[in-house]
Amino acid sequence: MSDTSRPPGALQLLLNGILAENPVFRLALSLCPAVAVTTTVMNGFILGVAVLAVQVLSSVTVAIVRGLIHPRVRIPVYTIIIAIWVSAIDMTLAAFTPALYAQVGLYIKLIVAFAIIISRLEVFASRQPLVPSFWDGAGMGLGFMLALVVIGAFRELLGNGSLAGIPLVHGKPLLFFALPAGGFFSIALLMAFFNRIERAVSGDARRPASSGGHHG
Amino acid sequence: MSDQLVHIEGAPRPPMDPREIARIAVNLAAVCAVGALVLGGVFMATDRYQTAARLAGERAAVSSMLALPADARVLEVRQFLDPARREVVYRARPYGDAAAPVRQMVFTLEGRLVASDPAAPAAEPVGLTSLGRLFVATMNGEPGGFVIEGETRGYKNRIRFFVALDTAFTVQGVRVIEHEEDPGLGAETATTAFQGQFVGRGADRIAAIDVTRDPMPEDWRTALGGLATTPSRTWIGQHADLIAREAPKPIYAVTGATISSRAVTRGVRTTVDHFRRRWALLAPQLGGHS
Numbered sequence: 001m002s003d004t005s006r007p008p009g010a011l012q013l014l015l016n017g018i019l020a021e022n023p024v025f026r027l028a029l030s031l032c033p034a035v036a037v038t039t040t041v042m043n044g045f046i047l048g049v050a051v052l053a054v055q056v057l058s059s060v061t062v063a064i065v066r067g068l069i070h071p072r073v074r075i076p077v078y079t080i081i082i083a084i085w086v087s088a089i090d091m092t093l094a095a096f097t098p099a100l101y102a103q104v105g106l107y108i109k110l111i112v113a114f115a116i117i118i119s120r121l122e123v124f125a126s127r128q129p130l131v132p133s134f135w136d137g138a139g140m141g142l143g144f145m146l147a148l149v150v151i152g153a154f155r156e157l158l159g160n161g162s163l164a165g166i167p168l169v170h171g172k173p174l175l176f177f178a179l180p181a182g183g184f185f186s187i188a189l190l191m192a193f194f195n196r197i198e199r200a201v202s203g204d205a206r207r208p209a210s211s212g213g214h215h216g
Numbered sequence: 217m218s219d220q221l222v223h224i225e226g227a228p229r230p231p232m233d234p235r236e237i238a239r240i241a242v243n244l245a246a247v248c249a250v251g252a253l254v255l256g257g258v259f260m261a262t263d264r265y266q267t268a269a270r271l272a273g274e275r276a277a278v279s280s281m282l283a284l285p286a287d288a289r290v291l292e293v294r295q296f297l298d299p300a301r302r303e304v305v306y307r308a309r310p311y312g313d314a315a316a317p318v319r320q321m322v323f324t325l326e327g328r329l330v331a332s333d334p335a336a337p338a339a340e341p342v343g344l345t346s347l348g349r350l351f352v353a354t355m356n357g358e359p360g361g362f363v364i365e366g367e368t369r370g371y372k373n374r375i376r377f378f379v380a381l382d383t384a385f386t387v388q389g390v391r392v393i394e395h396e397e398d399p400g401l402g403a404e405t406a407t408t409a410f411q412g413q414f415v416g417r418g419a420d421r422i423a424a425i426d427v428t429r430d431p432m433p434e435d436w437r438t439a440l441g442g443l444a445t446t447p448s449r450t451w452i453g454q455h456a457d458l459i460a461r462e463a464p465k466p467i468y469a470v471t472g473a474t475i476s477s478r479a480v481t482r483g484v485r486t487t488v489d490h491f492r493r494r495w496a497l498l499a500p501q502l503g504g505h506s
Contacts, residue, residue, distance in 0.1 A: 039400040047399070070243040077247050084251045088258045095265035098273055106399050179472055180401075 010135040017139025024147035024187065025194040029116040034148060035183035037107065041164045044152030047107045048145025050089070052138070054111050055120060057085045059137030062125040069126070078121045079112075086112050116144060147190075155186050274378075274393065275312065278351050281380035281389040282361040283447040289354050291502070294340075295347035295494070298322075303330060305341060306498060311351060314338075321501050327493075332501055350491065352502065359383050364491045368483025370395055371402045371475045379487050380448075385419035388448045390484055402476030410477065412440040413467050414484055416452045416459040422488045425467060427478045432468040 008016070023029045030051075038044040061081050062069075069077050090108045093101045111117070120140050125133040156162055159178025161169035176182045278290060290311035297304055306321045320336035323329055348365035362381045367374055373396040380388040392406035404410060409432075414422070439455045452459060469477035 036401070037399050043399055068243075069247075070240050073240050073244050076244065080247055080251050084254055087255055091255075091258050091262045091266065095262035095269060098269035102273075106396060106403055109396070110399075175471075 008132070010131075013132060013135035014139040014142065017136065017141070017143040018146060019143070019198065021140075022143040022147055022194070023116040023140055024144060024151070025191045027116070027119075028191075029119060030114045030144070031187065033110055033114065034151060034187060035180060037110075038148050038151040038155055038183065038186075039159065039178050040156045040162075041149060041152040043107075044148030044150075045145065046104050047110075048141075048148045050104060050107050051111055051114065051117070051144050052141030053089060054082065054085050054114075055117050055141040055144075056134060056137040058082050058117055059120060059125040059133045060130060061085070062121045063128060063130045063133035066126045074126065075118070075122070078118050078126075081121075082117055083112050116140060151183075151186055151190060154190060155182065158182075158186075271312075277378055277391055277393065278311070278353075278363045278380075281363055281378060281391060281448075282353050282382075283388075283449060284353055284360065285355060287355075288360060291352040291354070293350040293352065293498070293502075295350060296341060296344035297347055298341075298344050304347070304494075305344060306494075307336065307341075308502060319502075321498065323497055327497050329497070329501070347490075348487075350494075361388060362491065362495070364487050365393075366483050366487030368479045368486075370397050370479045371473070372396050372398070375405075375476070375479060375483065377480065377483060377487075379414075379484055379491075381419070381488070381491070382449075385488070385492060386452075387414045387417050387419075387422060387484075387488070390414045390480070392480065397473070397476050401470070402473040404470040404473060405476045405480045408444045409437060409440050410467075410470055410480070412443040413462070415443060415448050416455075417463045419488055419492055421463050422485055425481055425485050427469050427474065427481050428466040429469050429474055433462075436462055436468075 017023070019026075021027055024031065024034050033047065037047045058078070058081055062078060065081075086108060090105065093104060093108065120136060124136045128136070153163060155177045156164075157168070158174045159176070159182060161167060161173050174182075177186055278284075279288070282288075284290070291308055292311040293306050293308040295304065295306055302325050304323050304325065306323075308319045308321075309316045317335040318338055320331070320333045321329065322331040348367060350365065351363040353360040353362070361383060364379045364381070365376065366379060367376050369375075374394075375392055375397070376394040377390060377392045379390050382388055390411040392411065395403065395406060397403045397405065414425075417425070436458060439458050442454070443451050446454070467477065467481050
């Protein structure tokens with residue numbers, strides 16, 4: 001990926017975001033929202049879809065205008081681009097889909113501060129043409145969404161005894177997992193599981209558990 | 217990742233001469249200008265629909281909270297404080313009928329009627345502090361209940377909510393209309409499981425209401441779930457025993473969101489308290505109007 005001359009293909013970029021560089025389980029980015037929001041499958045899914053939309057739109061925008069951005073102020077410019085897309089989506093949903101907005105509105109505004117989005121702009125979209133940037137954004141967004149859905153399913157099942165709102169077990173088996181502290185344990189357990197699977201698949205035991213990135 | 221954010225390999229690091237600074241300033245200003253244009257355009261294109269959607273949502277909330285039949289009439293009363301003259305201004309007109317005449321009543325803070333004008337100017341008064349709105353429903357000429365708009369300071373931002381009361385001032389519903397609390401935490405105060413706890417409590421109970429962090433009993437939680445599909449009047453009848461058991465107790469806070477739970481509870485208490493005092497003044501004036 002550090003090779004900027006020949007960008008990889010669409011499928012490879014998609015899989016990269018979902019598996020090899022999964023934002024939550026591999027890059028350990030945007031863990032705050034990943035913990036705060038994933039009390040249920042549906043919460044995780046809604047936030048995931050919103051992140052996917054903002055990531056793709058922001059990546060594409062940066063890929064188009066990257067030649068015009070002064071390198072010294074690129075980070076503020078990325079932030080403005082993300083904020084514009086988030087605000088535009090927010091206003092549009094509020095106007096045309098009020099019922100959906102009543103559920104999603106809160107999540108949309110959170111996304112401005114997500115580290116995963118700005119890091120993909122800096123690492124990828126600011127150095128690559130439009131098409132690969134689109135696929136990278138889509139892969140990262142899908143990877144984030146899948147991670148949130150898996151964490152949400154894990155926590156909802158253990159904490160509330162239900163899945164996607166459908167009760168499966170009577171009562172609350174382990175309420176701890178629905179609470180904030182349980183969120184950290186859930187992510188840690190799933191990250192370990194994810195590493196185990198990937199090592200088994202790739203046969204590579206040398207990779208670190210995560211890159212220990214910065215969080216937001 | 218932080219390494220890459222701070223330093224790009226081979227990025228030019230020229231000394232900061234004035235022309236460079238000017239270029240950066242122009243670059244940033246241009247980005248902000250484009251952003252402002254885009255957002256201004258989106259706002260202008262969506263504002264009308266956003267307002268209409270909000271009004272439609274509020275209308276639906278008012279009629280569903282009081283389970284109003286289609287032919288019920290609703291009077292909207294806007295309440296304002298005039299801090300300079302120490303007066304409270306009430307402006308009443310049929311809900312959603314912008315052409316109807318506005319009946320304006322002015323009281324001193326002590327509750328003395330200063331002026332009552334059945335055909336006041338339609339323009340909103342300027343420079344007054346809004347105290348929220350109040351909806352009075354009438355069915356077959358009889359008062360059918362009230363919905364009062366309230367506001368409280370939540371964990372992150374203000375929380376706007378409706379409280380519905382029947383004519384005996386028993387709570388028929390509490391509904392958070394607008395908030396920015398955290399999903400999964402404070403936002404749970406906008407669910408039936410939390411809001412439903414107020415239903416069936418009389419105004420005297422509400423005046424002394426508090427919040428507890430104790431876990432909610434399972435049977436009470438199950439009963440509250442029924443409120444999502446049952447009109448509150450029916451629900452109160454079905455669960456009279458449970459309500460009698462729970463009404464003297466505090467409201468059960470949402471797990472992990474005690475501050476938001478307290479904020480809503482305090483807001484409901486204040487709103488109902490203010491309404492009882494204001495309605496004692498307003499009722500004689502509005503009698504026969506709607």
